[in-house]
Amino acid sequence: MILVTGATGNVGGEVVRELVRAGQPVRALVRRPADLPAEQAVGDLNEPESLAAALDGVRGVFLLPGYRDMPGLLARMLRAGVERVVLLSSPAAVAADTRNAISEFMIASETAVRASGLAWTFLRPNAFMSNALRWLPQLREGDVVRDAFGDVPLASVDPHDIAAVAVRALLDPGHEERVHELSGPERLLPAQRLAILAEVLHRDLRFHALTDEEARADMTGRVPEEYIHAFFSFYGDGTLDESRIHPTVEKVTGRPPRTFKQWAQAHADDFR
Numbered sequence: 001m002i003l004v005t006g007a008t009g010n011v012g013g014e015v016v017r018e019l020v021r022a023g024q025p026v027r028a029l030v031r032r033p034a035d036l037p038a039e040q041a042v043g044d045l046n047e048p049e050s051l052a053a054a055l056d057g058v059r060g061v062f063l064l065p066g067y068r069d070m071p072g073l074l075a076r077m078l079r080a081g082v083e084r085v086v087l088l089s090s091p092a093a094v095a096a097d098t099r100n101a102i103s104e105f106m107i108a109s110e111t112a113v114r115a116s117g118l119a120w121t122f123l124r125p126n127a128f129m130s131n132a133l134r135w136l137p138q139l140r141e142g143d144v145v146r147d148a149f150g151d152v153p154l155a156s157v158d159p160h161d162i163a164a165v166a167v168r169a170l171l172d173p174g175h176e177e178r179v180h181e182l183s184g185p186e187r188l189l190p191a192q193r194l195a196i197l198a199e200v201l202h203r204d205l206r207f208h209a210l211t212d213e214e215a216r217a218d219m220t221g222r223v224p225e226e227y228i229h230a231f232f233s234f235y236g237d238g239t240l241d242e243s244r245i246h247p248t249v250e251k252v253t254g255r256p257p258r259t260f261k262q263w264a265q266a267h268a269d270d271f272r
């Protein structure tokens with residue numbers, strides 16, 4: 001049995017669907033019952049003891065990072081008989097400057113997993129293509145998307161491909177004690193991603209790059225202060241390079257990673 005955390009989210013949802021398609025026994029961890037194509041167990045990753053029922057009979061876990069007591073969570077898994085964990089981490093764990101809140105929680109999560117005694121695989125995907133869903137409120141209001149870091153190219157990755165790699169790492173031998181760096185097949189600026197979305201949605205959309213001052217003001221109150229600092233370190237100071245294209249998705253899954261256009265086509269209804 002595989003336990004999938006974050007099962008209502010972008011990546012965990014894809015992991016659940018991929019395991020169901022593969023005919024594997026899968027259980028989704030949820031904080032409240034949800035509409036999912038798999039068995040569900042209620043639990044809170046911030047409360048390791050709440051996972052007792054969810055972990056019954058589980059051999060592999062797809063785990064999100066950054067919860068309150070990662071060592072306690074992993075100790076609970078080991079006691080329950082879990083053998084391997086695939087951790088969704090980030091290249092932020094190895095950024096040029098890791099003195100920021102995002103790098104810190106990724107590093108703490110990786111450190112806890114390495115020390116847990118469980119077999120592990122780390123996934124370090126670039127920024128997700130699904131981050132474009134953050135444009136939804138603006139797209140409901142009109143045709144202009146205002147966003148930060150307009151000059152920063154990203155080789156972003158489809159959560160579908162992250163999940164496909166996660167499933168291979170959960171089911172196949174040979175992924176233990178390995179780090180998989182993941183990207184999509186192309187490097188795009190935000191304006192280029194929006195142009196692709198416009199084409200898919202048959203809309204005339206325009207990108208407006210916020211200045212750093214405007215971006216800070218836009219994030220303030222919406223994003224925790226320490227994360228704003230981390231984003232400016234990553235994309236303002238350039239301490240995180242998510243423009244690198246990695247061959248991993250194709251190597252592990254046998255098929256090329258999806259383009260941003262394919263992601264947009266698959267999610268067009270989310271924007272309508």
Ligand SMILES: NC(=O)c1ccc[n+]([C@@H]2O[C@H](COP(=O)([O-])OP(=O)(O)OC[C@H]3O[C@@H](n4cnc5c(N)ncnc54)[C@H](OP(=O)(O)O)[C@@H]3O)[C@@H](O)[C@H]2O)c1
Pocket residue numbers: 005006007008009010011012029030031032043044045046064065066088089090091125126127128130131
């Ligand atoms: N976005 C990026 O570019 C990026 C890049 C690298 C790594 N990451 C990491 O990837 C993670 C997953 O991303 P995503 O887009 O799939 O996330 P998402 O769509 O925001 O989903 C988050 C999931 O976590 C669950 N969750 C939150 N708090 C929980 C708790 N205390 N106990 C149990 N479940 C909890 C949510 O469940 P509910 O339905 O109960 O809320 C939801 O299923 C992010 O949190 C981030 O750490 C993100």
